Amino acid sequence: MADKKVLVVDDEIHIVQVVAIKLRNNGYQVFTAENGAEALELAGREKPDVIISDFQMPVMTGLELAENLRKHSETADIPVVMLTARGFAIDDTQRETLRIAACLSKPFSPREVLQCIEEVISHSTAA
Amino acid sequence: MNHENANLTFRRFQIVPMVCCGIVFLSLGMCILSSATAMAGYIPVLAGLSGMAALLWPAIAWIRTLSRLERLERNLAKGQPGLSISRSGGIASILARQCVESLRNFQAQTEQSGQRQNDLSLKLQLLEKQKQSIEQIIHTIRDAVVVVDGFDRIVLANSAAEQIFGFSARSSLARTVGEAIDHPEFVASMCHIRQSKLPHLKHELTVKAGDHLHVYDCIFSCIRDEKQEIAGVVAILHDITREKEISQMKNDFVSHVSHELKTPLASINAYAEMLVDGEAQDEQAIHQFCSIIQSQALRLNRLIEDILNISRIESGLIKVDKQNLSMALLMRDAVEMITSYAQEKNITIHTPPAILYDQVHADKDMISQVIINLLSNAVKYTPQGGSVSIESQVNEADGVIRVSVIDTGVGIPPEAVDHVFDKFYRVEQNKKVAKGTGLGLNLVKQIVETVHGGRVFVASEVGKGSTFGFEIPLAAGQQITAKA
Known part of the structure; x- marks a missing residue:
């Protein structure tokens, strides 16, 4: 997985850190961002294979980040995994329109995150 | 009415003696004529006299009876019905007795009828009072009540209904609900329940009142007559805006x-x-x-x-431990606690020299919590590189100390300023700036106002910053000397 890049976005530094450690320990190249604006810039530059983002963030929410990603051709196809404390906040239409690959509820398990990332990457590679 | 009936009866009886008298005089005339013409002696004369006697007696009896009846009438008029009628006698007496009996019955019935009329009149007054009382109750209740008949015409609408829909119930009586009330959704619901014949229908209705929208919980119920036909509809609207x-x-x-x-x-x-x-x-x-x-x-x-x-x-269950404290020390400790957080955002916290003799009688933990909450909020909503300052002023005249936390943050829109101390309230425009539960400032208000009898204040300008603060009383007997 050394060639696979993951961008982790959360304003909670501890969450970003724990996900990053888990993914790095399992061979992923990880980039981190504290907010949506920073994430957009990193996504355009690094072109990660998957973005894992918090749903509720200041400056730009996870949904707004996904909307912005779809507007630019270089980031339009990057699958997004949403971390949320409100599982009910994203409906199926939004998931489809914004190509949100999966949603994980807080509190989450790092093992679960790793497994989800692996599935999303293998699915997008197969596609 | 009673006397008129009695007079009519007498007039009918007077015809009988008049006819009798006529027959008597006719017999007498015939006798005299036969005596004079036939000269046949006294036999016809006796026959005529006997005929006269036979016919005169009932006539006289009638006249006496009439006389008694007239007295009876007068007595009745005076309210003295007692009158004895001779039990002896002929047809006239029997008729008279029957007549008196009828009159007594008639009088009794009249009295009963009068009594019933009085009772009915009283009942009518009672019903009228009950109706007024019920209408008064309906008009007084806070919930709106609108009643229509089987043809959707307004029968009743109370003051609350008039206020909600902005119409006059008095001038709308007999008009249809659609003509009187300008709210298509309400009118449609009223008509719908009558046509569908459902016993009840619950519906949530939004009504615009000025600039505000009010939400009402409406219950429509069908009114049925004795044949179980729909006789009308009653609608009750309960304001649930606050609950919502x-x-x-x-x-x-x-x-x-x-x-x-x-x-x-x-x-x-x-x-x-x-x-x-x-x-x-x-x-x-x-x-x-x-x-x-x-x-x-x-x-x-x-x-x-x-x-x-x-x-x-x-x-009211919190344990309060009040003691005399120096506000300057509380401020200094709070600033120390928040400094690392401010440094993360490269925000400077300015603290002016302490005021001496600024003792307050307060709960240390609670007032510390107040200052920390105000300082952390100021840092939270101030962009990187901004500044936050805390200062205090002693107001000798009012016997209070005033603590202010001033930031160069995002500020609060004017329409939101009055709500920032409300529980769970968060400024919509600032939700993206930082996370929060909307509890911190409410806790500040509760501690300052409820526990310490002080007051909180806020002034803000969007893009320039905010000043949050509080005033609490100085300790009793405090010798106040403010030093810069």
Whole structure:
């Protein structure tokens, strides 16, 4: 997985850190961002294979980040995994329109995150 | 009426003696004529006299009876019905007795009828009073009531209904509900329940009142007559605007608190799992993971404490430990606690020289909590590189100390300023700037106003910053000397 890049976005530094450690320990190249604006810039530059983002963030929410990603051709196809404390906040239409690959509820398990990332990457590679 | 009937009866009886008298005089005339012409002696004369006698007696009896009846009539008129009629006698007496009997019955019936009329009149007055009383009750109740008949015509509408729909019930009587009330949804519901013949229909209705929208819980019920046919519809509208607002606030609160609780919980859970899975690769990493778990547990505890403290203050169950304290020292300690957070954002906290003799009689933990909440909010909503300052002023005249926290933050729109101390309230425009539950400032207000008898204040300008602060009384007997 050394060639696979993951961008982790959360304003909670501890969450970003724990996900990053888990993914790095399992061979992923990880980039981190504290907010949506920073994430957009990193996504355009690094072109990660998957973005894992918090749903509720200041400056730009996870949904707004996904909307912005779809507007630019270089980031339009990057699958997004949403971390949320409100599982009910994203409906199926939004998931489809914004190509949100999966949603994980807080509190989450790092093992679960790793497994989800692996599935999303293998699915997008197969596609 | 009674006397007129009696007079009519007498007039009928007077015809009989008049006819009798006529026959008597006719017999007498014939006798005299036969005596004079036939000279046949006294036999015809005797026959004529006997005929006269036979016919005169009933006539006289009638006249006497009539006379008694007239007296009876007069007595009746005077309210003295007693009159004896001779039990002897002929047809006239029998008729007279029957007549008197009839009159007595008639009088009794008249009296009964009069009594019934009085009773009915009283009942009518009572019913009228009850009707007025019920109408008064209906007009007084806060819920709106609108009643229509089987043809959708307004029968009754109380003051609340007039106010909600802006119409006059008095001038709308007999008009259809569609003509009187300009609210298509309400009118349609009223017509619908009558046509569908449902016993009840519950419907939530929104009505615009000025600039505000009010939400009403409407219950429409069919009124049925004795044949179980629909005779009309009654609609009752209960204002649930406040309940809706509270419900929305509770939902928002649950949503915010859920997020706020789950975030530290997520960290605790994730780092614990990492330790279990051996993802911490050295002692330093293990120590770091454990520290994060501990700090997140403390954060969780603070949040729960905030919620519980508000609840305890509101219910009056909180334990208050007041003592004489120096406000300057409380401010200094609070600034020390918030400095590391401010440094993360490169924000400078300015603290002017302390005021001496600024003793207050207060609960140390609570007032510290107030100052920390105000300072952390100021840092939270101030962009990188901004500044925050805290100052205090002693007002000798009012016997209070005033503490102000001034920031160069995002500011608050004017329409939101009055609500910032409300429980669970968050400024919509600033939600993206920082996270929060909307509890911190409410806790400040509760501690200052409810526990210490002071007051909170705020002034703000969008894009320039805000000043939050509070005033609490100085300690009793305090010799105040303010020094810059």
